[in-house]
Amino acid sequence: MxxxxxxxxxxxxxxxxxxxxxxxxxxxxxxxRMSDREVRTLADSRLAGVCLRARVGGSWGYASAVRTDRRTLLQLAEEAVASARSGTSPxxxxxxxxxRxxxxxxxxxxxxxxxxVEEKLALVRDLDKAQRTSPKIINTNSTYLEGARTTVLVNSFGSRLRWEDSRIRLMAMSIASDGGRKEMYWNFTDGTGGMELLRQCDVNEMGSSAAKEAIVQLxxxxxxxxxxxxxxxxxxxxLLAHEVMGHASEGDEIVKRRSFLTDMVGNEVANEQITMVDDGTVEGAYGTLRFDDEGTPSSRTLIIEDGVYHGYMHSLETxxxxxxxxxxxxxxxDFGRRMWVRMTNTFFEAGEWTLEEMIEDVKFGVVTDKMVNGMEDPVGGGFEAKSLRGFLIENGEVTxxxxxMTLTGKALDILRTTDAVGDRTQLDAGTxxxxxEDFVPVSSGGPYCRSRITVGGD
Structure with missing residues (x-):
């Protein structure tokens, strides 16, 4: 090849x-995917093909196909260059x-x-069974996902590379009901690696814990x-690191001046306890890469250091x-899509506070627990996220x-009011x-962080 x-x-x-x-x-x-003892999805997929890119001046030309014979590739080469020549980018x-x-x-x-596949199916069945702990659990959901990719890349720098990626994920979600009210909770484990990641997982604990916490929420x-x-x-x-600060730190948003962080390098944007990175080299994390799709090795990119904005993420073009x-x-x-500046593992680094120390200083507040969704706002810098649940803090104790609940505010306002950063970082996988469009595997996360945020909910 x-x-x-x-x-x-x-x-x-x-x-x-x-x-x-x-x-x-x-x-x-x-x-x-299994729901309520029934297998709803059992599907494998395969997609293979080639993409050629040519740059003439400041314009790109793309051509792709599923056929990879010499004749097809030489024809694609002509199409890519012709497409690039038709552009007028300066x-x-x-x-x-x-x-490389x-x-x-x-x-x-x-x-x-x-x-x-029988072993994987048995794993999902065990996870589904582990969630059925009470008559209040009215719906159980168990999901197994695996993905593998082989990439072969040759470029005009003289690089000839071949590398493999492997990802795996297992997730349980339980829904509880009582008196007409319904609540849910989920647990997961994932990473880059193989089946060893799941064989060391306590499936019974994962499933029963999801069910237990869903019932607590009633x-x-x-x-x-x-x-x-x-x-x-x-x-x-x-979510704050990824959806707002992360997307706004992608180099293509910066060169187009569509980010609220444009020209912010060197400015104080957060409390001095805040350091944020995008790091594609984190061992075993879901967004970890050996190389990006241009053949550039993954790296640790410093975005915020001790509260000061440091820099952006980049492709070859940006x-x-x-x-x-x-x-x-x-x-x-995939090979049929264009190249963008994208995150890998984006997170706030750990500080020095224990969660107990953070809580004991709070007279009244909340601590969140997991999320439902979040909003991307690289232009305005607004933060909006819906947490799965939370707990009241009253007089220094969780009650x-x-x-x-929904959390809103301006990202920089939140980060400037952050007065405590936890001592342990955790990453959460996603796409x-x-x-x-143009979905890629990533992870985001951080430690517990104490800030002033506008909260609301039903």
């Missing part, structure tokens, strides 16, 4: 491309980068593909309204536009559970779109 991709790159260079690459990807996956060329070569296997001790009270002291848990802290090194954040959903 590398040889035929190299021929396509040579052809694009001969036709006048200043930079070009050829990327083959072969992706496969398996999903199993952007900069891509500076020469280090040529090598073959890299996925860090999976037990590749999911080597495990019979007694939850209405959350307070207005601006209160709010201790965000790692999942909700991660790095060239801003005259800085690329950070390994050029990502595409009653509260129902799902992120650029707007409403």
């Amino acid at each position: 590398e040889d035929v991709l190299e021929k396509a790159v040579e052809r694009m260079r001969d036709l006048g491309a200043g930079f070009c690459d050829a990327r083959f990807q072969d992706s496969s996956g398996l999903s199993i 952007g900069k060329g891509i500076p020469e980068q280090l040529a 070569t090598g073959t890299y296997q996925a860090k999976a001790r037990i590749p999911p593909s080597s495990v019979p 007694g939850a009270v209405k959350p307070p309204s207005g601006e209160v002291t709010c201790i965000t848990d790692p999942v909700v802290s991660g 790095a060239a536009e801003m005259g800085v090194p690329p950070t390994g954040n050029g990502r595409a959903q 009653r559970p509260v129902r799902s 992120c779109g650029k707007g409403n």
